[in-house]
Amino acid sequence: MSSDIDISHPELGSQHPINQMKDSIMDLLESIGFDIINGPEIETEKFNFDMLNIKKTHPARQMHDTFYVNSKENVLRTHTSPVQIRGMLENEPPFAFISGGKVYRKDDDATHLPMFHQVEGIYVDKDVTFANLKDIIYEIIHSLFGKEVQVRFRPSYFPFTEPSAEVDILSKDNKWLEILGCGIVNPIVLENCKIDSSKYSGLAFGLGIERIAMLKYGVSDIREFYKSNLDFLKQFK
Amino acid sequence: MKVAYKHLVKLLDEQPDINDLSLKLFQLGHEHEIVNNILDIEFTPNRGDCLSLLGLARDLSVFYKSSLDLNEYKDPISSLDLNFKNHSNAACPKISFLKIEIDKDISEYKDYLQSYFDDLKINKNNFFTDVSNYLAYEMGQPTHCYDFSSLEGELAFKETNFDANIEFETLLGSKINLKGINSVFTLDNKVINLAGVVGGMKTSCSKNTNTALIECAYFNPESIIGKSVKYNIHSDASHKFERGVDVKCQEKVLRRFISIVNDHTNITNVSMFTEDSKPITNHKIKYNLDKINKILGTEISDNRYKEILTALGFLCKDSIEVPSYRTDVRHQNDLAEEVARVIGYNNIPIVKLNIPKKPNKEVSLENSIRSYLVDNGFYEVINAPFINNNHSHSIKVDNPLDSNREYLRTNISDSLIENILYNEKRQQDSIKLFEISDIYTFNNGNVDVVTNLAIIVSGRRGSNHRDFSLKLDEKYLEELFMNVDIAIPVAINKIDKNKLDTKVKAPVFVFEIEVKNFQPKVLHEAPKLLDFLETIQYRKISDFPSTFRDISFLIKEPSQIDILRETIGLIKDPILKDSFIFDYYNDEKANNIKIGFRFIFQSYETTLTDVEVNIIFTNIVNMTKAIDGIEIPGVL
Numbered sequence: 001m002s003s004d005i006d007i008s009h010p011e012l013g014s015q016h017p018i019n020q021m022k023d024s025i026m027d028l029l030e031s032i033g034f035d036i037i038n039g040p041e042i043e044t045e046k047f048n049f050d051m052l053n054i055k056k057t058h059p060a061r062q063m064h065d066t067f068y069v070n071s072k073e074n075v076l077r078t079h080t081s082p083v084q085i086r087g088m089l090e091n092e093p094p095f096a097f098i099s100g101g102k103v104y105r106k107d108d109d110a111t112h113l114p115m116f117h118q119v120e121g122i123y124v125d126k127d128v129t130f131a132n133l134k135d136i137i138y139e140i141i142h143s144l145f146g147k148e149v150q151v152r153f154r155p156s157y158f159p160f161t162e163p164s165a166e167v168d169i170l171s172k173d174n175k176w177l178e179i180l181g182c183g184i185v186n187p188i189v190l191e192n193c194k195i196d197s198s199k200y201s202g203l204a205f206g207l208g209i210e211r212i213a214m215l216k217y218g219v220s221d222i223r224e225f226y227k228s229n230l231d232f233l234k235q236f237k
Numbered sequence: 238m239k240v241a242y243k244h245l246v247k248l249l250d251e252q253p254d255i256n257d258l259s260l261k262l263f264q265l266g267h268e269h270e271i272v273n274n275i276l277d278i279e280f281t282p283n284r285g286d287c288l289s290l291l292g293l294a295r296d297l298s299v300f301y302k303s304s305l306d307l308n309e310y311k312d313p314i315s316s317l318d319l320n321f322k323n324h325s326n327a328a329c330p331k332i333s334f335l336k337i338e339i340d341k342d343i344s345e346y347k348d349y350l351q352s353y354f355d356d357l358k359i360n361k362n363n364f365f366t367d368v369s370n371y372l373a374y375e376m377g378q379p380t381h382c383y384d385f386s387s388l389e390g391e392l393a394f395k396e397t398n399f400d401a402n403i404e405f406e407t408l409l410g411s412k413i414n415l416k417g418i419n420s421v422f423t424l425d426n427k428v429i430n431l432a433g434v435v436g437g438m439k440t441s442c443s444k445n446t447n448t449a450l451i452e453c454a455y456f457n458p459e460s461i462i463g464k465s466v467k468y469n470i471h472s473d474a475s476h477k478f479e480r481g482v483d484v485k486c487q488e489k490v491l492r493r494f495i496s497i498v499n500d501h502t503n504i505t506n507v508s509m510f511t512e513d514s515k516p517i518t519n520h521k522i523k524y525n526l527d528k529i530n531k532i533l534g535t536e537i538s539d540n541r542y543k544e545i546l547t548a549l550g551f552l553c554k555d556s557i558e559v560p561s562y563r564t565d566v567r568h569q570n571d572l573a574e575e576v577a578r579v580i581g582y583n584n585i586p587i588v589k590l591n592i593p594k595k596p597n598k599e600v601s602l603e604n605s606i607r608s609y610l611v612d613n614g615f616y617e618v619i620n621a622p623f624i625n626n627n628h629s630h631s632i633k634v635d636n637p638l639d640s641n642r643e644y645l646r647t648n649i650s651d652s653l654i655e656n657i658l659y660n661e662k663r664q665q666d667s668i669k670l671f672e673i674s675d676i677y678t679f680n681n682g683n684v685d686v687v688t689n690l691a692i693i694v695s696g697r698r699g700s701n702h703r704d705f706s707l708k709l710d711e712k713y714l715e716e717l718f719m720n721v722d723i724a725i726p727v728a729i730n731k732i733d734k735n736k737l738d739t740k741v742k743a744p745v746f747v748f749e750i751e752v753k754n755f756q757p758k759v760l761h762e763a764p765k766l767l768d769f770l771e772t773i774q775y776r777k778i779s780d781f782p783s784t785f786r787d788i789s790f791l792i793k794e795p796s797q798i799d800i801l802r803e804t805i806g807l808i809k810d811p812i813l814k815d816s817f818i819f820d821y822y823n824d825e826k827a828n829n830i831k832i833g834f835r836f837i838f839q840s841y842e843t844t845l846t847d848v849e850v851n852i853i854f855t856n857i858v859n860m861t862k863a864i865d866g867i868e869i870p871g872v873l
Contacts, residue, residue: 010612011699011701011704015765016616024769027766028769031594033593040684041675057479067634068634068636096592123592129531130535131585131587135587154582156281157282162574163582165582187570217773217774226620229660230663232778235773236773
C-alpha cells in the first residue's frame with residue numbers, strides 16, 4: 001500500500017471581516033479613479049471640526065459625543081473627513097481621494113460602538129454637480145448590492161456638504177435601509193482649504209463599514225465583530 | 238418631535254391624507270414614523286424652524302396651499318414699565334415680556350388646547366404654563382411664565398461665570414448646582430431661571446396665578462448649548478433654543494398667547510415690554526439661477542425657481558431675501574438644497590462622471606503580511622484601543638466611557654492575550670491570531686504614532702492530522718517566517734499563564750514589532766477581495782459548550798477514504814458543528830490505514846446531554862460502518 005497518500009488540506013485563516021469589507025470597498029473606489037490617502041486617528045479640533053464647518057454649537061462637539069484626549073488638546077477623530085481636509089490642503093484640484101479607517105464616537109450599544117470604521121471619498125473639479133454625485137453613488141451601490149436594488153436619496157444635513165443626502169436601499173422585506181451619506185462639498189469647506197469655490201466644486205460621500213457588513217452578512221449585533229471569537233471569524237474565510 | 242396629523246392638517250388649506258403627507262415629509266428630508274396618526278419626526282439639527290406645527294406647515298406649504306393664519310390678538314397693547322436690565326445683549330439680543338391679568342378660573346379648555354394634551358399624552362400644569370407649552374408646539378417659540386406677584390425687585394438677564402456652586406431649585410422640583418458660564422435670569426441678583434433651559438420654582442406660575450409675566454426671548458444658541466446635558470435637564474425649550482428659533486417672532490408669539498388666553502377667559506389687563514439691542518435685518522443672497530443649476534446639474538427655469546422659493550417664504554427680487562426663521566440658509570448651495578428638496582432628490586438626473594483612472598498600485602507591506610498570515614491559518618482580529626491601565630507614555634481619555642477604558646493602549650500584545658483567554662474559555666484548542674494597528678503614545682509633549690504587528694499563538698498547530706499533535710511554539714513562529722526569509726528581529730515572549738485567569742495550560746507565545754521593521758524579501762500577494770454579490774450568511778454563534786466524539790476507522794482500500802469523507806460530508810444535523818481527520822496511520826505491515834475522525838457537537842439552544850449527542854453519533858457510526866471495506870474497531 002502506498003505511504004504517500006496526502007489527505008491533509010491547507011488550513012486557511014481569514015482577514016477580519018471589517019477589513020475585508022473596507023479593503024474591498026476601497027479597491028472598488030480605486031478602480032473608479034480615487035487615490036487612497038491616510039491620516040492620524042488622533043486629531044485636532046481644527047481638522048476634525050472647524051475646517052469642516054462643524055461649529056462649536058454642533059451637538060457632535062459636546063463631551064458626550066466625542067472623545068477628548070490630552071487634556072482636551074486633541075480628539076479621537078469622529079470621522080475620516082479630516083484626512084480629506086489634509087488631502088485638500090496638500091493638493092490642487094482636480095483630485096479624487098478616499099480615506100478609510102477607524103473612527104471613534106462616545107457610544108456603546110448593540111448598534112453603536114465607541115470604535116468603528118468608515119470609508120469616505122471626495123472629488124473636486126470644475127463643475128462637479130449633484131447629478132454627478134448620483135452617478136458615483138449608483139455605481140457604488142450597484143457594485144455592492146446589485147443593479148436590481150431600488151435606491152432612494154433623502155435630504156439630510158451634514159455641515160461639510162450642502163446639499164446633503166442620505167441614501168437608502170429597499171431590502172427584501174420591503175424596508176428602506178440607510179446605506180451612506182453624501183453631498184456637494186460645502187463651499188465654506190473648500191474655502192477653508194484654500195480652494196476657490198467660485199471655480200471649483202466637489203462631491204463627497206461616506207460609508208459606515210460595519211453597517212454595510214452587518215447588512216451583507218446578516219449580523220444583528222455590531223459587537224460580534226470585535227469579540228475576536230474564532231467561531232465568528234472562521235465564517236469569513 | 239411628535240405631531241398629531243389632525244393638528245397639522247388644520248394649518249393646511251388642503252387636507253392631504255396621512256400617507257401622501259408622509260411621502261412629502263420624506264421628500265423634504267423630515268424622516269419620521271407614524272403610530273396612531275401621530276407623526277414622530279426626527280428633524281436634522283439645522284432645521285430648528287420646523288420644530289412646530291407652524292414651521293412644518295410652512296415647509297409643506299410648497300406642496301399644499303396654506304394661509305398659515307393663526308389667530309393673533311390685533312388690538313394695540315400698552316407699554317409695560319418693567320424693572321428689567323439685560324446685561325448680556327450678545328447672548329440675548331431680543332427679548333419681550335407680556336404682563337397679562339385674568340379675573341376668573343378656567344374650568345375647561347377649548348378643543349384645540351385640550352386635544353394637544355389628550356392626543357400627545359402630555360400632562361397639564363396650570364393654565365398659563367399649559368398655554369406656553371401649547372404655543373411652543375404650535376409656533377416653535379418657547380416662552381416662560383412667571384407668577385407676577387413673585388417678582389418684587391430688579392429682574393435681570395446675564396451670561397455670567399459662577400466660580401462657586403450656586404444652588405438653584407427648578408420648577409420641576411429638582412435642585413441643581415450652577416457652575417461655570419451660564420445664562421440666567423436673576424431677581425435682585427438671585428437666580429430664578431436657567432435661561433432657555435428651565436425656570437425656577439420660586440417664581441413659577443401655579444393654578445392660583447391670576448397675573449403672569451410671559452418672557453419671550455431669542456437666545457444665541459451658543460449661550461444655551463450643552464447646559465441641558467451638563468445639568469441633565471432635557472427640556473423642549475433647550476432643544477429648540479439650541480437649534481435656533483425665529484429671531485423676529487417675539488411680538489407675534491405674545492399676541493398669539495393673548496389670543497389663546499382670550500379664548501378661555503376674560504383678560505383684565507395686558508401690557509408689553511420689548512428690548513431690541515440692535516435691529517435685525519433679513520439675510521440676502523444674490524439671485525443666481527445659473528449657479529443653482531450648476532450645483533444640481535439641472536435645468537430649472539426662472540419661473541419654477543421663483544415659485545419654489547416664494548412658496549417656502551423667501552422674497553425673490555433682485556436678490557433673494559431669506560425669512561428670519563431660516564437661519565440655516567446663507568449661500569447659493571443652501572438655496573440649491575431648497576430647490577432639490579422640492580423637486581425631489583430622486584428626480585435630479587444622473588450625469589455620468591469620468592474620473593481619470595490610475596495605474597494599479599503594488600500591494601502594501603501591511604496587506605502582504607496580512608495575506609501571508611491568513612494563508613498560514615491565522616485569523617486577523619481588531620481590538621478597541623481603550624484600556625484601564627497606563628504607563629508613563631499613555632494617552633489619557635479626558636471623558637472615557639467608564640473607568641475601565643480611561644487610557645489608549647500602548648501595545649497590541651495585551652489585547653491579543655485577552656483574545657486568547659476569551660477563546661480558550663470557548664474550548665478553542667488551536668489559536669493563531671494577529672492584529673495590525675496604529676499605536677499612539679505621548680512623548681515630550683507630542684503625540685507619536687507607530688504601526689505595529691502583533692502575532693500570538695497557543696495550542697495545537699492545527700486540526701489537520703499532520704499538525705494535530707504538534708504544539709504552537711517559538712520554533713513554529715521562527716520556521717513560519719524563515720519560509721519567507723525573515724528572521725524575527727524581536728524576542729518571542731512566552732506568557733506566564735500562572736498570572737492569567739485561565740485553567741488551560743497550553744503555553745502562549747507572542748511577539749510585537751513595528752510593521753516597517755518586518756520586511757520580507759518578496760511581498761506576498763494581496764489579500765483576496767470580496768465578491769460583493771456573493772451571499773455570505775453569517776450563522777449566529779452558540780453560547781453553549783461544545784463536546785466531541787472520536788471514531789477510529791480501519792480502511793483496507795485507499796480509494797475508500799474519499800467515500801468515507803463524502804459520506805461524513807453528507808451527514809447534516811443542527812448539532813454537528815464540525816468534523817475533521819486528526820489522525821492518519823498507514824500500517825504497511827498490516828496493509829491497512831487507520832484514520833481518526835473527530836466530530837464536534839454544539840447546540841444553539843442548550844448544553845447538550847450525552848443522550849442527545851449519542852443519537853447523532855450512533856447515526857454517524859451506522860452510516861460509515863455500512864461502507865464496504867471500512868471497519869470501526871470495537872463496533873460490530
